[in-house]
Amino acid sequence: MTVDAIYTATIQVLLADDMNKLTTTRVAERAGVSVGTLYQYFPNKEALLYAILLKHFEEMARAYEEIAAHHPPAPLSELAACIADTYVSVKMVNPDATEAMYRVAGAINQVRMSSNVFARIGMAICNLLAQASDATFKDPKQVTFTVLSSLAGLSRASFGQLAAGSDALARLQDESRLVAQAYLHAAADKDA
Amino acid sequence: MTVDAIYTATIQVLLADDMNKLTTTRVAERAGVSVGTLYQYFPNKEALLYAILLKHFEEMARAYEEIAAHHPPAPLSELAACIADTYVSVKMVNPDATEAMYRVAGAINQVRMSSNVFARIGMAICNLLAQASDATFKDPKQVTFTVLSSLAGLSRASFGQLAAGSDALARLQDESRLVAQAYLHAAADKDA
DNA sequence: AATATATCTGAATTATCCTTCAGCTTGGAA
């Protein structure tokens, strides 16, 4: 419960200013607790940031795994739309959190992100692609990497436009589908 | 000349550690000058980071403007490849610089990036798209936004894999072309 | 050589920040 308060406080502080203004004291007081409390749940500031990033990626992984586990065989177009929609909808659940993620992302060394979330996401999407009833892929991992990266870029840019009075977010879902479908069709070996 | 040394020093420091370790003193000593000198060229640390980002984006803008100015009418496939290649090649000129950019990007408030580089890049690509001999676009600005964002995402992810022994960078150009061509064809109103 | 101009130096100042820990509060168990 306290931990949750700290999570949301971190996001708010991150949105109010940039990374440089994110101090443990500020987060704590925004969460309505004292610094000491924060340090009872996180050994240091870096750990807090890692935890938040991880939480976010894990939601993404859960979403894809859930869908991959249940999705019946379908035409590639449908799968592509599904991949795009899942990505967008996870990001949309909490736009503030999403934008906050983008602010931390570069500040900490993701290489040291020793966790298998990325692998889980990749695997789930690979599994989804295997359900295509009208196509196969020579190198599914590469294809997965490219779709995901493109969707990520599109999403990041769209959220970045939030402050400016742009309607980029409104078009995000349509454009994501278009990108996913177009690329996947181009990358597939079609049968039928 | 001193300024150049500071630029490259900043990139090196950024690569060695993350944003949190980027201090003006460290940059200065890496550049072989004193902190005081650094402050003669940049009013503060933030200005230094802005300047570096701007420089990078300006190279991108120059590249696209140059191409857009000279490119004759051509089939959409060729233009798409051209758009992708330009993006990738600018990033490849100096991979270190590129990776460094990705580390600063989130840390500073890009909204306050009061400059027209982004507009210049968008306009150049719009002009390129207008050269398509076999297609037109209903909303060229939206299309430009999406291609650019997707390419950015793909590029960012590929450079991120640099540390891991992945060959993502080797495939970056091919995948970028594929994404650009597939999406642009899907988004276009074809004539002929 | 003497003067002027431009550039560089780096210790000192000032301002935060991260982190710790001795003690406080609270709610329930004995």
Added chain:
DNA sequence: TTCCAAGCTGAAGGATAATTCAGATATATT
């Protein structure tokens, strides 16, 4: 009521960083 455990507090310690400025150095001009 008394004691205990779990969680909370926030001032203080220790460290580091951004920025300044009085003076050194170097280059060019007269």
